[in-house]
Amino acid sequence: MTGPRIDEELAEHRRFARYLQALETVAEADETDLVATVLHDEDKTMADSAVGRHLDRRAADLLTDPQFASWARTMTAVIAERDFLTCRLREWTLLRTISLGEPWAAEELTGASDWFQRMAATTQIVTSPEALRLLTERGRTRRVRNAASRRLQHPHQPS
Structure with missing residues (x-):
């Protein structure tokens, strides 16, 4: 079972793995x-996926590090031309802001x-009772609302 399309897919998977590494x-x-x-x-979706994973890993590693702001x-x-990546990095920055107790707006969270x-x-x-209360009341999904509610009731237990 080979052919031009399968060969292209295999090459793409190999490139993706090399990029991740x-x-x-x-x-x-x-x-x-x-x-x-x-x-x-040339494959924008694959490139965005690889860079998205990288951003998630690096942002998580740097979240409380003073270097986060410079890195971001x-x-x-x-990544300015990539909407998904820009949004993801903006959300990591908001997560950092909330976790450090810095000012944020309810509209950003909701x-x-x-x-x-x-x-x-x-x-x-995120340990902010204000953020967790807001997610309990106005989280987009039942899963989010329930998890936030549990975190408010039992702040030191993982959800």
């Missing part, structure tokens, strides 16, 4: 160039993606 091991000084290179791949500004410039609301409601990253 390279992004996972890239030196900080080379990160920007590598992300830009990946984003120039640099990545924002590289208007955020399902992914963000799930993260905020189910992880120990």
